[in-house]
Structure formats: structure tokens, C-alpha cells
Amino acid sequence: MQSLKLLLPLLLIVHEVRGQWQVWLSESVSAMSATCVVIPCSFTYPSSIAPSPGAIHGVWYYGTPYQNRYPPVVLKTRTDVFHESFAGRTKLLGDLQRGNCTLLMEDVGPQHAGKYFFRADLGGAKAYSFLESTDLKVLEQPDVDVPDDIVSDESLTLTCHAPDNCPGMTPEIQWMYTDFLPDPEFVLNVEEEGNTVVMSRSLVFTPSPMHNGQLLGCRVFYPDTSLVYERLVTLDVKYAPRSVWVNVSSEVMEGSSVTLHCEVDSNPPPRISWKLGDREVLWDTATNLSLTIDEATPEDEGVYTCIGENAYGAMNTSLYLAVKYPPREPSLNDSLTMVEGTSFTLHCSSQGSPPPTLTWLKDGEVVGTVTADELSVLEIQEVTPQDEGQYRCMAENEYGWTSGTLNVTVEYAPVLLEESKCTVVREGVQCVCVGAGNPEPTVEFFLPDSNTTVNETDRRYKFYTHTDGQRTTGMIKLKEKGERGDDATVPAVNVRCKISNVYGSQNVALELQQEKKYLMAVIVGTIGGVAVIAFIIAAVRYVGHNNKKENGLPREDAVLDNPIIYYSAAKKDKQNLRKKVLKTELLGSKFNSILEESTGEDGDFQPSRNLGGVEKRELNLDRPREGGAAGWGGHAHNENDDGATASYSEIKAK
Incomplete structure (x- = not known):
């Protein structure tokens, strides 16, 4: 009962509407250019009006329903007055007396596209212009429904539409360029809306990235005519990055420049980013992106990853960039002071690319093992004084070498x-x-x-x-x-x-x-000194004897220089020999001056009666210098053949 009460007012409203001026038109109707089109139309008028038979007329306007704006007349049943662009093209198919105002228009062209309005004229002042209209679309090519997003690997349906609103002309629809589609399907549909008919043929398949940019076509033609209409569409297949291309892994010398390239295949274009490890170093929205590194350092070495991503997915590819450089200065222990018998360990580390070879040397000699790594450990057990010295760690690779040193000092008990x-x-x-x-x-x-x-x-x-x-x-x-x-x-x-x-x-x-060398040196020195003195005496006698024979008198120019000088030279030679003997017996050059000073203090050449059995020698001068010659020690006087007095020098030799 409650439902009936609600429906009663609604029925009354509908009945009242039906008694008013009304028109039914399709909102839109389409036609292929150069074909015909039917615009369905029906109307009603108030039941209070009773027009005379045959008195109902109608007018079709183009563009606007208001007469005062002088719209173009498409069709007027009372007279043959119409706009020139519609001359010979329009015909009323419906019976106005029964409220049917359907219009046929032939050979339509693009200029005929627009809104069409109907006016009912029941005679006298009983006329009414309807504000409702039909929008005529004149097509130069068929409509194709293409989804906004065509996604790879997802089923796709493309639909081609052709109007079938021209009596006696039924279109046919075909899809073109489908030979390379994977398992395409074709579905024919006929849609009716109001009094208009639209035919369509759908193409169903599953696209892949390779179909992006592919051209497809829809053809509409009318049999037994030359009318053919085509529409081409280009597939915009969206897909996640399917390939990311980068350089191969490479090597670069420290301080040099290198460029890393990345190219991504995706639709739409991806956001490309370069990462070193987890750190993003460069990005852009593009199909390719290059990363340039100027003056590469070891910190630039590592795994570089190029990532391409869009709304449909992501993909990445990595490469390894190696930065080559000579070894860095080794890091070593501090210098050590160890006690004999203990142990110590030396550490050496150095970085280089490739990793350096580490070699330990002690005082220039290789010790331990050669290590092809960035860390080398040298262990010395039970230290001895021989382990003391300078330890050098040398780091070397094909690009250079360097080294570092430390000193190891060993403390130990004294050794005689x-x-x-x-x-x-x-x-x-x-x-x-x-x-x-x-x-x-x-x-x-x-x-x-x-x-x-x-x-x-x-x-x-x-x-x-x-x-x-x-x-x-x-x-x-x-x-x-x-x-x-x-x-x-x-x-x-x-x-x-x-x-x-x-x-x-x-x-x-x-x-x-017993210092045999010293005794022998003293004996040899003594004998040598005696021999020198004997030679001097013989020489003096020989010269004096020759002078007497020649003149019988002493010759001033034949007088021998003071023999003391010769003796002094001999003494000096002996003294030097003595010093050399002592020097060879002492350890360390620091004591030479000490020994030389002590030798002088003790009087190396004081008279001695126990060396070589020589106590004294007399030097007989045949002809002394004028005024006599003073000797070392006491004097003796003898007569020579001429009665002259000769001077004698007593020489003490050791």
C-alpha cells in the first residue's frame, strides 16, 4: 500500500507532461562524409489543441532554434524555402500528423556538421520551437577507440566504429596491418541507440614491448560504391624498463677521467639514476644518462649501478670501475726498544691498486717472506743483538713503489x-x-x-x-x-x-x-839508526880526506853541513816508526793522540844501555865548521895529522 501511494503522484506528473509540447531527438548522430544520414525525431503537443487535418507543418533549423536570429532553414514543409547549402539534400521521412518529424539528409559533408532543431507549427499561433537538438557529426574517417594506457603483456581491445544511419548503404569494417600480432581476434558488434545504428569491429590481442610504435589501421567501405574510409593508429605500449645497457667494467689510472654510459629501453622514458654503492650520484628523466668522473681517485673505485624505473617497473645493471694507483706510503709500528731474549712483531700495511707486494728488509737485506697483500707481519722470536737495526718495509706494484722504515734497538747484558x-x-x-x-x-x-x-x-x-x-x-x-x-x-x-x-x-x-811486533820494531829501528850514523861518519871522513889531498888546506865550500841535522832526521824517522808500532796495537783511533802525548812525556829517546848493545859512538869530523861544531852531550879532543883540533859529539842511541 505504501508503494502505491508513492507511485500515484508520479503518474499524475507523467500524464501532465504528456499533455505538453515535447520532442524526442537523439543527442547525436554520425554519418560518413558523402553518405546520407537519418535524424530520428518525434514530437507531441498539448491535448487541448485540436489541429485541423493536414494543418500540422514543421521546420528544421540549423544552428539555433530562435527565429529572430534567422537560422538557416534545412527543411520547411509549408514552403520550399531553405538554405542553399541544404538544397536538394533534405527530405522529411516522418508523418507530421502522427508526430513523426524524422529527417533524411543526403550527400552530407563536413559543412553540415552541427546542431539541428525542430519547430512544430499547428497553424495560427499554435507553433512551438523545441530547444532540444541533435548534433550531427560528419566523419572523414572512422572512429577508433584506443585505451589511454596500453600496457605490455595485458590484453588490449581496439574498436573501430562506422555509422549505419543511411538507408540502403550498409558499411563493412576491416582491420589492417595485423599480420605480426600475436593471435589477434576480431569481434563484430552492432549498437543501436534511439533510432541510430553504429557498427563496430573490435581487435583483441596482447601487446608486448616490441609492439610499441606499431601502426594499425581500420578501413570502412561501402560495397558497390567507391567510398572507402581509413583510420591509422600508432600503438603506445607502456612497459617497464626491459633493458639497461652500460659500459663494461673498466680500469682507469688515478688522476685520469672516465665516462660511464647508461641507456634504458622503456615506455614512458624512465628516471635514470647512477649509484656508487648505496649513494646516488646522478639522475635524470631520459632514455640515456652519462656519468663523467674527472681526475679519478681511489675513492671513486667501486660498483656503479644504473637504475631505470617508471610507473610500470624498474631494472638495473652494474659495472665495476677500478682505479689503479701506486702504493701509498706504508704504515708501520713505531720504533721499538727490546730486551734480548724477548719477541716482537712488526706490522706493515699499504694500499695500492693492484694490491702491492710487501717486502721486509733489515739493513738492506731481505728478511721474512714477501707478501702479496696489503698487510705484512714480521715476527722475531728470542731477540738477539744481531736483530738490532733499521727495518724497511717496501711496497711495490706495477705502477710504482715506496717504503717506510723503523728502528729496532736491542738492549742486552755486556759482552767482553x-x-x-x-x-x-x-x-x-x-x-x-x-x-x-x-x-x-x-x-x-x-x-x-x-x-x-x-x-x-x-x-x-x-x-x-x-x-x-x-x-x-x-x-x-x-x-x-x-x-x-x-x-x-x-x-x-x-x-x-x-x-x-x-x-x-x-x-x-x-x-x-808479549808484543813481538813492538820489540822487533824497536830493534830494527835501533840497528837502522846505527847504520845511518855509520854512513854519515864514513861520508864525512871521505870528504875531508879528499879536501886534504887536493889543497893541503881545508876548503870552505867542502865543509859538510852540520851532521847534527842528519842525525836529527834519523832520530825523527825512528820516532815515527815507534809511534806507528804503538798505533797498530791500540783499539780505536781515539787513543792515538793519547799515546803520542804519553810517549813524549816518557822521553822515548833518553839514553839506555840495554838496547842493541850500543852505548855511544864518536863522530870524528876531519874538518869542522869555523868556530867548531857543538855536539849533543860531552866533548873529546884529539890531534889529527895537521895538528888541528877536531871536535867530537857523543851520540847516545837506543
């Missing part, structure tokens, strides 16, 4: 060296004690006979020390000889040497060694 001994010298006994250690050792001498520790100079002996790096040399000179043993030529000594540092000490008795 074999040069330590006591030696007989002219003045008595000289003892030398040489020790090596780190820290450098101290040297002390101990004389057990007198319970004396020697570390400074006193009136009986002299004490010297010298340090050269980790080597300490101590020397003591005993000025008084000890008691003689069985061999009267060798003094008896009892000397101990002590060397010590923070790690320990050594205390040993020094062995007394």
Missing part, C-alpha cells in the same frame, strides 16, 4: 770482546778492556795485588775510557812493572776487567801478551 788484553810496552804494561752492550757498559779495572779498583788516573797509572755507540773501550797503563817471572823480559801482571750495565756484568782476568 776478544780485543781485551794486556800488552808489554816501552813504559811498562798497557791493558785494554773492550765491551759491547746496550746500554753501553762501564769499564773498571781491578788490581788484586793491591786490592785497588781503577777508575781514575793517579801517579802510578793512567786510566782512559771511550764510548762509541754500544761499544766501550777502557785502557789502563801501568807505569811500574811488576815482579819479573821466569822470563826476565816479561813483567808479571795481575789485572781484572769488569764491564757492566743494567742487565748484568762480566769480570775476567786479562791475559798478558
Whole structure:
């Protein structure tokens, strides 16, 4: 009951509408150019009006329904007045007396496209212009429905439409250029809306990226006529990036430039980005993108990825860029100070491309193993003093080399060296004690006979020390000889040497060694000196004898220069020989000056009666210089053949 109550007012409204002026027209109708078209039309008028039979007329206007604007008349049933563009083209198909106002228009052209309005005239003042209209579309080519998005691998339907609104002319529709489509399907449809008919043929297939840009065509033709209409469409197939092309992996030298190229195939064009690892370094919306690196550094080395992405998907491809460079300066431990017997480890690391070869050298000699890596470890177990020195790590690859150094210092207890001994010298006994250690050792001498520790100079002996790096040399000179043993030529000594540092000490008795070289040098020097003196005496006598024979008188120009000069030269030669002998017996050049000074103080050439059995020699001068010649020591006087007095010099030789 409630439903009936609601429907009753609606029926009353419909009945009232039906009693008013109304028209039914298709909103639009289409026709192929040069064909005909039927514009369906029907109308009603108020039931209160009763027109006379045959009194109903109608007018079709083009463009506007308002008469005062003088629209072009398409068709007028009361008269033959119409616009020239419609002359001979229009015909009323419907019966106006029955409310049918359908219009036929032949040979339509593009100029006829537009809105068409109908006016009903029932005679007298009973006329009505309807505001409703039909929009006529005149087609030069068929309509094709193409989806806004054609996506790869998704089914696609393209529909070609052709109007079938011309009596006696039925169109046919064909699809062109479908030979390369995958399994195409064709579906024919006929659609009716109002009193208009539209025929269509659909093409169904699944496109792929290869179909992007492909040309397809729809052809509409009318049999038994020459009328043919075609419409071409280009497929815009959307697809995710299907290929990303980049350079192959490459190498570049440090400081050089390199360009990485990327090209992406997708539709629409993708957003391309270059990434180094996870860091984006460049992007753009394009089909290709190049990344240029100027003055490449090792930090630029790594995996570069080109990513192409659009709304339909993404794809990427990577390459590896290697930056070659010579080894960097090695990183090493700090210099070390180790205690003998302990162990240490040295680390060396260096970067290079390709990775460098690391080699350890000690004092220029290869030690350990050669490592083809960025890290090398050198382990030394139970350190000895021989492990001390400069350690160098050399990093090398095909592009260059570099190195770094560190020093290893080994501290150890002192060691007595074999040069330590006591030696007989002219003045008595000289003892030398040489020790090596780190820290450098101290040297002390101990004389057990007198319970004396020697570390400074006193009136009986002299004490010297010298340090050269980790080597300490101590020397003591005993000025008084000890008691003689069985061999009267060798003094008896009892000397101990002590060397010590923070790690320990050594205390040993020094062995007394006869210095044969020194004795032989003294003997040879003495004999040589006597021989020189004898030669001088003989020469003087020979010259004096010749002078007497020639003139019987002394000759001033034949007088020999003072023989003391010759003797002094001989003495000097002997003295130098003595110094050389002493120098060869001492350790270290630092003691040469000390020995030379001490030799002068002791009077190397004082008279001695125990060397070579020579006590004195007399030099008889046949003809001395005027006024006499002063000699070294006392004088003696003898008569020569002429009764002249000769002067004698006493020469003491050692």
C-alpha cells in the first residue's frame, strides 16, 4: 500500500507532461562524409489543441532554434524555402500528423556538421520551437577507440566504429596491418541507440614491448560504391624498463677521467639514476644518462649501478670501475726498544691498486717472506743483538713503489770482546778492556795485588775510557812493572776487567801478551839508526880526506853541513816508526793522540844501555865548521895529522 501511494503522484506528473509540447531527438548522430544520414525525431503537443487535418507543418533549423536570429532553414514543409547549402539534400521521412518529424539528409559533408532543431507549427499561433537538438557529426574517417594506457603483456581491445544511419548503404569494417600480432581476434558488434545504428569491429590481442610504435589501421567501405574510409593508429605500449645497457667494467689510472654510459629501453622514458654503492650520484628523466668522473681517485673505485624505473617497473645493471694507483706510503709500528731474549712483531700495511707486494728488509737485506697483500707481519722470536737495526718495509706494484722504515734497538747484558788484553810496552804494561752492550757498559779495572779498583788516573797509572755507540773501550797503563817471572823480559801482571750495565756484568782476568811486533820494531829501528850514523861518519871522513889531498888546506865550500841535522832526521824517522808500532796495537783511533802525548812525556829517546848493545859512538869530523861544531852531550879532543883540533859529539842511541 505504501508503494502505491508513492507511485500515484508520479503518474499524475507523467500524464501532465504528456499533455505538453515535447520532442524526442537523439543527442547525436554520425554519418560518413558523402553518405546520407537519418535524424530520428518525434514530437507531441498539448491535448487541448485540436489541429485541423493536414494543418500540422514543421521546420528544421540549423544552428539555433530562435527565429529572430534567422537560422538557416534545412527543411520547411509549408514552403520550399531553405538554405542553399541544404538544397536538394533534405527530405522529411516522418508523418507530421502522427508526430513523426524524422529527417533524411543526403550527400552530407563536413559543412553540415552541427546542431539541428525542430519547430512544430499547428497553424495560427499554435507553433512551438523545441530547444532540444541533435548534433550531427560528419566523419572523414572512422572512429577508433584506443585505451589511454596500453600496457605490455595485458590484453588490449581496439574498436573501430562506422555509422549505419543511411538507408540502403550498409558499411563493412576491416582491420589492417595485423599480420605480426600475436593471435589477434576480431569481434563484430552492432549498437543501436534511439533510432541510430553504429557498427563496430573490435581487435583483441596482447601487446608486448616490441609492439610499441606499431601502426594499425581500420578501413570502412561501402560495397558497390567507391567510398572507402581509413583510420591509422600508432600503438603506445607502456612497459617497464626491459633493458639497461652500460659500459663494461673498466680500469682507469688515478688522476685520469672516465665516462660511464647508461641507456634504458622503456615506455614512458624512465628516471635514470647512477649509484656508487648505496649513494646516488646522478639522475635524470631520459632514455640515456652519462656519468663523467674527472681526475679519478681511489675513492671513486667501486660498483656503479644504473637504475631505470617508471610507473610500470624498474631494472638495473652494474659495472665495476677500478682505479689503479701506486702504493701509498706504508704504515708501520713505531720504533721499538727490546730486551734480548724477548719477541716482537712488526706490522706493515699499504694500499695500492693492484694490491702491492710487501717486502721486509733489515739493513738492506731481505728478511721474512714477501707478501702479496696489503698487510705484512714480521715476527722475531728470542731477540738477539744481531736483530738490532733499521727495518724497511717496501711496497711495490706495477705502477710504482715506496717504503717506510723503523728502528729496532736491542738492549742486552755486556759482552767482553776478544780485543781485551794486556800488552808489554816501552813504559811498562798497557791493558785494554773492550765491551759491547746496550746500554753501553762501564769499564773498571781491578788490581788484586793491591786490592785497588781503577777508575781514575793517579801517579802510578793512567786510566782512559771511550764510548762509541754500544761499544766501550777502557785502557789502563801501568807505569811500574811488576815482579819479573821466569822470563826476565816479561813483567808479571795481575789485572781484572769488569764491564757492566743494567742487565748484568762480566769480570775476567786479562791475559798478558808479549808484543813481538813492538820489540822487533824497536830493534830494527835501533840497528837502522846505527847504520845511518855509520854512513854519515864514513861520508864525512871521505870528504875531508879528499879536501886534504887536493889543497893541503881545508876548503870552505867542502865543509859538510852540520851532521847534527842528519842525525836529527834519523832520530825523527825512528820516532815515527815507534809511534806507528804503538798505533797498530791500540783499539780505536781515539787513543792515538793519547799515546803520542804519553810517549813524549816518557822521553822515548833518553839514553839506555840495554838496547842493541850500543852505548855511544864518536863522530870524528876531519874538518869542522869555523868556530867548531857543538855536539849533543860531552866533548873529546884529539890531534889529527895537521895538528888541528877536531871536535867530537857523543851520540847516545837506543
